[in-house]
Amino acid sequence: MRYSKPNRKIVIAVDGFSSCGKSTFAKMVAARLGYIFIDTGAMYRAVTLYAIENGCVENGILNEERLVASLDDIRIDFRFNPDRGASDIYVNGQWVEGKIRTITVSNLVSSVSAIGQVRERLVAMQQEMGREKGVVMDGRDIGTVVFPNAELKIFMTADPEVRAERRYRELLAKGEEVSRQEIIENIRQRDHLDQSRAISPLRKADDAIVLDNGGMSLEEEMEWFDKVFDSLA
Ligand code: DC
Numbered sequence: 001m002r003y004s005k006p007n008r009k010i011v012i013a014v015d016g017f018s019s020c021g022k023s024t025f026a027k028m029v030a031a032r033l034g035y036i037f038i039d040t041g042a043m044y045r046a047v048t049l050y051a052i053e054n055g056c057v058e059n060g061i062l063n064e065e066r067l068v069a070s071l072d073d074i075r076i077d078f079r080f081n082p083d084r085g086a087s088d089i090y091v092n093g094q095w096v097e098g099k100i101r102t103i104t105v106s107n108l109v110s111s112v113s114a115i116g117q118v119r120e121r122l123v124a125m126q127q128e129m130g131r132e133k134g135v136v137m138d139g140r141d142i143g144t145v146v147f148p149n150a151e152l153k154i155f156m157t158a159d160p161e162v163r164a165e166r167r168y169r170e171l172l173a174k175g176e177e178v179s180r181q182e183i184i185e186n187i188r189q190r191d192h193l194d195q196s197r198a199i200s201p202l203r204k205a206d207d208a209i210v211l212d213n214g215g216m217s218l219e220e221e222m223e224w225f226d227k228v229f230d231s232l233a
Contacts, residue, residue, distance in 0.1 A: 009035070009134035010232075011149075013142035015202070016156030018190045019163040021213060025156065025221055026138040027086050032222070033136070033229075038129055040139035040146070042089045043076055043122050044113040045100035050074050050091055051112060052104065062111045071121060078129075103171070103178055106186055110193035113140075119199055140194055143205035152232060153208035154225075160187050162214045 012035070014026045023039050030037035047067075051057055056067040078087035081097075088097040099105070112118055119141075126146045130137060137146065143153035164184040171178050194202040204210065209228060213221055 009132075010151035011130050011133050011147045012136040013147050013150040013153045013205075013208075014136060014138040014156060015140055015143050015153070015204070015208065016211075017158070017160075017163065017202070018187050018194070019167040020156040020158050021166065021221075022138040022156050024218065025154075025211075025213070025225075026136045028218065028222060029225055030136040031085060032225075034134075036129075036135045037086055038078070038126065038135055038137045039086075039089075040122065040126055040137060040142065041109075042097075042100060043125070044109050044118070045105050046076055046089050046091050046096055047074060047118055047122070048105050048109045048112040049096055049100050052108065057108065060108075062108060064111075064115055067112065068115065068117045071117060076122075076125065101171075101174075102176065103182065103186065106190070110190050110197075114193065114197040114199065116199050123200075140202040141200040143208050144203060145200045148205070152228070153205050154211055154228075155204040155208040156211045156213060158212060158214040160184065160191065163187055 012026075012029060014022050016022050023041070026039070027037045029035070050070070051062060051067045054070060056063050056070065073092075075092050077090050079090060080086075081088045088095060089100065090096065123141075123146050126137060126142075129135065130147060139146070143150055143155070161184065164180065164187050167187065168178065168180050168183050171183070211221070211224060216224070
């Protein structure tokens with residue numbers, strides 16, 4: 001077995017800025033440990049997609065009241081997809097994994113994730129999913145709000161230009177037509193909104209370890225993780 005410590009299953013919280021590669025990192029860590037990986041950003045994106053597709057957005061403006069009134073109608077679940085080695089997200093039984101990462105959803109998701117009632121519901125779901133431990137959960141408030149007692153907290157960051165370039169290539173590869181400029185603006189705006197929102201703003205938990213992966217390869221990130229994990233008591 002690669003790891004001997006800690007013997008018990010733990011909760012690993014991975015928070016940080018948009019497009020830092022949190023999900024890729026968290027997914028690889030989960031695979032290494034045989035843990036469940038949960039992408040909480042996908043949950044906020046799924047609610048945003050529901051809002052767009054169900055009349056809660058008019059002329060690009062979110063109708064908060066309407067969305068909050070619809071929350072009881074939104075059922076989110078994850079189902080493991082062996083091809084991806086991770087779970088796909090479903091809304092009311094519909095596979096939406098392929099629709100939640102468009103620039104349209106990205107431009108609205110900060111408004112949706114700033115709504116208290118939305119956060120309350122999703123946080124409760126996330127706490128339930130991590131109750132048995134053995135999870136790697138990535139998001140913005142995992143180490144501060146969802147699992148303030150997580151045994152390991154990692155806070156990821158990288159220069160906005162580096163992050164924009166990564167996201168740009170990802171979207172190009174998927175065939176989406178976007179400009180670099182549009183992406184860098186979206187990232188800067190989301191950084192600002194995530195950090196300045198009134199409820200659960202993005203911030204590093206006092207006991208989180210910082211990983212600036214700007215100049216790092218995935219192998220180097222995993223080497224970094226191995227050292228951190230091996231040093232856990
Ligand atoms: O990680 P991501 O870019 O897919 O997340 C999408 C948005 O959801 C992001 O702009 C902030 C929000 N989010 C949040 O507020 N809390 C989380 N735990 C995860 C994401």
